[in-house]
Amino acid sequence: MTTELFVYLAAVIGVLIASQTVGDGAARNGADYFAAGKAWWYITLLTIGYLVSRGPAKSGSRSRDVDPRDDNR
Numbered sequence: 001m002t003t004e005l006f007v008y009l010a011a012v013i014g015v016l017i018a019s020q021t022v023g024d025g026a027a028r029n030g031a032d033y034f035a036a037g038k039a040w041w042y043i044t045l046l047t048i049g050y051l052v053s054r055g056p057a058k059s060g061s062r063s064r065d066v067d068p069r070d071d072n073r
Contacts, residue, residue: 008050015042 019039022032 004050004053008046011046012043015039015046 016039019034019036022034
């Protein structure tokens with residue numbers, strides 16, 4: 001669970017760094033190939049993917065918490 005979060009955060013940071021560093025190259029014509037809007041779109045897709053993947057992972061896990069209503073002593 002924690003590893004998945006760290007991979008997600010690393011991917012988000014990677015997208016932000018790539019968006020900041022990728023520019024118009026040697027052309028210097030002001031074109032930005034990886035603009036902020038596109039970066040945030042990819043971050044949104046990463047977030048949706050992470051949230052969707054956590055759903056099945058959480059539904060298949062068993063809770064180790066003791067339910068006080070099940071006290072059969």
